[in-house]
Amino acid sequence: xxxxxxxxxxxxxxxxxxxxxxxxxxxxxxxxxxxxxxxxxxxxxxxxxxxxxxxxxxxxxxxxxxxxxxxxxxxxxxxxxxxxxxxxxxxxxxxxxxxxxxxxxxxxxxxxxxxxxxxxxxxxxxxxxxxxxxxxxxxxxxxxxxxxxxxxxxxxxxxxxxxxxxxxxxxxxxxxxxxxxxxxxxxxxxxxxxxxxxxxxxxxxxxxxxxxxxxxxxxxxxxxxxxxxxxxxxxxxxxxxxxxxxxxxxxxxxxxxxxxxxxxxxxxxxxxxxxxxxxxxxxxxxxxxxxxxxxxxxxxxxxxxxxxxxxxxxxxxxxxx
Amino acid sequence: xxxxxxxxxxxxxxxxxxxxxxxxxxxxxxxxxxxxxxxxxxxxxxxxxxxxxxxxxxxxxxxxxxxxxxxxxxxxxxxxxxxxxxxxxxxxxxxxxxxxxxxxxxxxxxxxxxxxxxxxxxxxxxxxxxxxxxxxxxxxxxxxxxxxxxxxxxxxxxxxxxxxxxxxxxxxxxxxxxxxxxxxxxxxxxxxxxxxxxxxxxxxxxxxxxxxxxxxxxxxxxxxxxxxxxxxxxxxxxxxxxxxxxxxxxxxxxxxxxxxxxxxxxxxxxxxxxxxxxxxxxxxxxxxx
Numbered sequence: 001x002x003x004x005x006x007x008x009x010x011x012x013x014x015x016x017x018x019x020x021x022x023x024x025x026x027x028x029x030x031x032x033x034x035x036x037x038x039x040x041x042x043x044x045x046x047x048x049x050x051x052x053x054x055x056x057x058x059x060x061x062x063x064x065x066x067x068x069x070x071x072x073x074x075x076x077x078x079x080x081x082x083x084x085x086x087x088x089x090x091x092x093x094x095x096x097x098x099x100x101x102x103x104x105x106x107x108x109x110x111x112x113x114x115x116x117x118x119x120x121x122x123x124x125x126x127x128x129x130x131x132x133x134x135x136x137x138x139x140x141x142x143x144x145x146x147x148x149x150x151x152x153x154x155x156x157x158x159x160x161x162x163x164x165x166x167x168x169x170x171x172x173x174x175x176x177x178x179x180x181x182x183x184x185x186x187x188x189x190x191x192x193x194x195x196x197x198x199x200x201x202x203x204x205x206x207x208x209x210x211x212x213x214x215x216x217x218x219x220x221x222x223x224x225x226x227x228x229x230x231x232x233x234x235x236x237x238x239x240x241x242x243x244x245x246x247x248x249x250x251x252x253x254x255x256x257x258x259x260x261x262x263x264x265x266x267x268x269x270x271x272x273x274x275x276x277x278x279x280x281x282x283x284x285x286x287x288x289x290x291x292x293x294x295x296x297x298x299x300x301x302x303x304x305x306x307x308x309x310x311x312x313x314x315x316x317x318x319x320x321x
Numbered sequence: 322x323x324x325x326x327x328x329x330x331x332x333x334x335x336x337x338x339x340x341x342x343x344x345x346x347x348x349x350x351x352x353x354x355x356x357x358x359x360x361x362x363x364x365x366x367x368x369x370x371x372x373x374x375x376x377x378x379x380x381x382x383x384x385x386x387x388x389x390x391x392x393x394x395x396x397x398x399x400x401x402x403x404x405x406x407x408x409x410x411x412x413x414x415x416x417x418x419x420x421x422x423x424x425x426x427x428x429x430x431x432x433x434x435x436x437x438x439x440x441x442x443x444x445x446x447x448x449x450x451x452x453x454x455x456x457x458x459x460x461x462x463x464x465x466x467x468x469x470x471x472x473x474x475x476x477x478x479x480x481x482x483x484x485x486x487x488x489x490x491x492x493x494x495x496x497x498x499x500x501x502x503x504x505x506x507x508x509x510x511x512x513x514x515x516x517x518x519x520x521x522x523x524x525x526x527x528x529x530x531x532x533x534x535x536x537x538x539x540x541x542x543x544x545x546x547x548x549x550x551x552x553x554x555x556x557x558x559x560x561x562x563x564x565x566x567x568x569x570x571x572x573x574x575x576x577x578x579x580x581x582x583x584x585x586x587x588x589x590x591x592x593x594x595x596x597x598x599x600x601x602x603x604x605x606x607x608x609x610x
Contacts, residue, residue, distance in 0.1 A: 056413065103593055103596075103597050106596075106597050107596055107597075110356060110555070111551075111555075111596055113356070113416075114356075114547055114551060114592075114596070115592075115593055115596045117547070118547070118548070118551075118589040118590075118592045118593050118596075119589070119593055121544060121585075121589055122586050122589040122590055122593070125582050125585055125586045125589070126586065128582055129580065129582040129583060129586065239540065243420055243423075246417070246420070247417075247420070250413070250417055279428060279431050279432065279436060280428060282424040282425075282427060282428050283424055283425045283427075283428035283429070285421075285424055286420070286421035286422065286423065286424030286425040286428075287421065287425065288421075289417060289418070289420060289421040289424075290404060290417075290418050290421035290422070293408060293411070293414050293417050293418055293421075294404075294407060294408070294418075297411060297414070
């Protein structure tokens with residue numbers, strides 16, 4: 001057991017090292033892509049924490065926007081430094097999520113799905129409608145670039161390192177949460193809610209907790225994204241982003257921690273590879289989504305397990321003649 | 322006063338589209354338990370059919386309405402046969418597949434009409450009816466209201482008076498028990514989605530001359546359909562129709578006196594409140610666990 005943990009740790013360290021040198025070999029355009037991909041990894045992993053309790057929320061993209069707008073307003077209008085607005089954006093997203101828990105978690109399943117969609121869309125329409133302070137459809141532009149000593153975060157590579165640090169730390173925390181007692185209880189709330197309740201678990205509390213923590217981290221992701229772009233608009237966080245998050249998590253597989261990450265990485269790289277197809281891209285995404293639900297319902301994460309299972313079967317049992 | 326009366330009439334006419342779109346969604350959810358996220362795109366497909374066949378090729382408007390109905394019914398049947406039926410055991414499967422269809426239909430519309438500005442269809446029925454000197458109702462709107470009401474009446478007759486309608490309602494109440502009574506639930510599902518998708522196509526065809534047609538118009542339609550479905554009570558068709566009328570009036574009034582965005586925000590908030598206070602909606606029935 002200890003040996004396998006060591007191997008895992010080494011593998012992760014190697015991956016991290018590879019990620020650190022990777023941007024130096026990439027073109028400018030691909031460096032951008034790598035930054036957004038890294039941010040999206042945090043988005044999907046934080047979303048998976050929310051779905052651990054079995055509730056599929058459609059408000060996650062908007063919570064990302066809440067973080068982004070918080071930081072945009074704080075840095076732009078109050079002149080607060082990015083380093084303070086970054087954690088604050090997560091805290092505000094978490095606080096709004098905590099308030100939303102009261103109406104939303106009175107619902108479950110289909111009703112929760114629709115209710116979270118409605119709440120999110122209402123928030124997003126507020127950004128469009130209230131031009132003061134949110135800037136309407138055009139949003140807020142000219143966001144400050146983080147400053148730290150002589151490092152120029154306007155360049156993609158330093159910004160990538162910033163993103164990498166924040167995302168890695170967040171992933172470690174999220175992983176610890178999932179493997180902790182809280183995480184195990186979240187699983188219990190999903191699969192055996194009545195049983196969990198019967199042993200004294202308050203399922204409402206745990207659903208809310210997962211939602212609030214997930215919103216905190218996706219708020220951070222939103223801030224990281226818009227400070228690189230320099231603008232925040234309501235359409236960055238519309239239902240199509242939410243749909244992409246869903247696709248990444250479902251195609252990758254939502255049963256394991258790494259499944260969602262695999263989904264985001266594989267599909268984003270694929271999307272980048274078919275960039276030339278332009279208008280056809282969403283259709284290819286749609287077809288992939290349908291194909292994965294039909295033929296790979298447990299997601300990409302199940303492919304290694306399937307191969308291993310097949311290999312074992314072949315070597316141990318001879319096929320009947 | 323004039324504005325008030327005009328808004329009232331506009332709202333009533335609007336309710337026809339809302340009801341057609343929402344009833345299909347309710348029917349599909351009731352019978353198959355699938356939230357059809359592509360429902361707005363079916364409406365869009367209906368509108369595009371009219372735009373292409375009527376405004377581009379020049380076929381008569383009524384023919385293109387029938388074509389829109391047929392095409393959307395066809396899309397619905399294909400969705401059931403190849404997507405919803407095989408994923409019946411997976412609670413999220415149907416929803417995810419419908420999102421896939423949403424993307425594919427949007428791209429199909431872009432390929433057909435290009436990515437340029439929104440399309441317009443010149444109203445086939447010109448002229449305006451003037452009532453009480455001040456109330457102005459274009460004939461096009463009168464026509465779409467009449468057709469929507471007629472379609473809903475036919476649907477009501479079909480559901481309450483025909484054997485298929487009884488079977489359909491039986492399946493939506495309890496799929497298993499209906500199967501035990503010898504009802505072929507797969508066939509009923511095909512009928513439900515065929516009718517639901519056809520009504521969406523009809524809504525799109527009727528809307529086409531009155532709205533901007535673009536590949537993303539389904540977004541607003543699905544929001545409206547969700548609001549109407551929830552407020553009316555999930556699974557209740559009469560509730561959906563009543564909620565469609567109420568919401569259309571609400572939306573028209575708020576749009577007239579404030580703004581369209583405020584109207585939609587208000588609708589979404591009403592929906593959340595209904596979900597909290599009365600999840601069964603105004604006409605829903607309580608289902609024991």
